[in-house]
Amino acid sequence: MNSFKERIFSGAQPTGNLHLGNYLGALKRWVELQDSHDCIYCVVDMHALTILPDPVELLNSTREITAAYLAAGLDPKKSIVFNQSRVRQHSELAWVFNCIARIGWMNRMTQFKDKAGKDRDNASLGLLAYPSLMAADILLYRATHVPVGDDQKQHLELTRDIAQKFNNDYSDRIRSLGVGVEMAVGDETVSGYFPITEPMISGPAMRIMSLRDGTKKMSKSDPSDLSRINLIDDAETITKKIRKAKTDADAIPSEIDGLKGRAEADNLVGVFAALSGQQKEQVLRDFGGKQFSEFKAALADLAVAQLSPITQEMRRLIADPAYIDSVLRDGGARASVIAEENMNNVRNIVGFLQD
Structure with missing residues (x-):
């Protein structure tokens, strides 16, 4: 039986306005989940760089998305609410996962095909590696569940593949350091550092x-x-x-x-x-x-x-940006504690020399 602490992670990009579909398909559900689960909700501003947004617009959009989170009912005291770039370990773990994931996996991602179009050679490396950063977002907190729509299921499957390959590639090291967790994978019970995150698929009405x-x-x-x-x-x-x-x-x-x-x-x-x-x-x-x-x-x-x-x-x-910034600052500090503990273990697992 999976013995990881049950934790939910999800987030939205600060590009464009959140709309009715985002509210009914995600935000409304996030609000309900925070009453029964340990939840981390992120504004994924690093992902937004794949479209090279205007820096001032990115700052404003990050605050606006946070305002939407809070207005919809997310409670920053119940959940951790923060912006991704505030926690540096996201990009650090993403690099480790870039070395775990295979180029073939990335090339098969439907979102990359759609956004890169026919001119793939001119697409940014960030757009190709986007799912690796998404996997890092989730696994940095060893999240066990992610509420996703059907169109995001492929990315979560990649996250599961990356977690499983990391666990397999470093199985001896994880075991020797004693940082593994016993979990059920199919009919087997295996030990690994990262959970095989499960999707929480929203219903068709959403x-x-x-x-x-x-x-x-x-x-x-x-x-x-x-x-x-x-x-x-x-x-x-x-x-x-x-x-x-x-x-x-x-x-x-x-x-x-x-x-x-x-x-x-x-x-x-x-x-x-x-x-x-x-x-x-x-x-x-x-x-x-x-x-x-x-x-x-x-x-x-x-x-x-x-x-x-x-x-x-x-x-x-939105008219009170100082309050929004304080919510993100507090959430970032709380997220960083979890992130650094897990990232410190990852550094030890892969063999990085530390003080």
């Missing part, structure tokens, strides 16, 4: 799609601001975006089967269900046979009611 194209995920990087509801949007903007959301000419169906082949309708029903805490079936029973104009009005009212308190708190926090 997969929020674009308001302009129901076949694509709602994204911070979509060039159309109408494709998403940002957490910073005011009530008027939210209402306008929902009113303009793409739909079809048919009425709301009364049964789930009636949503097949209707991506935009399915998405809006899913958003209503997620915001109201209902199943899609209940939403269809309430609105079946009605036109989208009526449904969108109800959805806009619901979205404004749910998101306005978060928006107002975000704006209050």
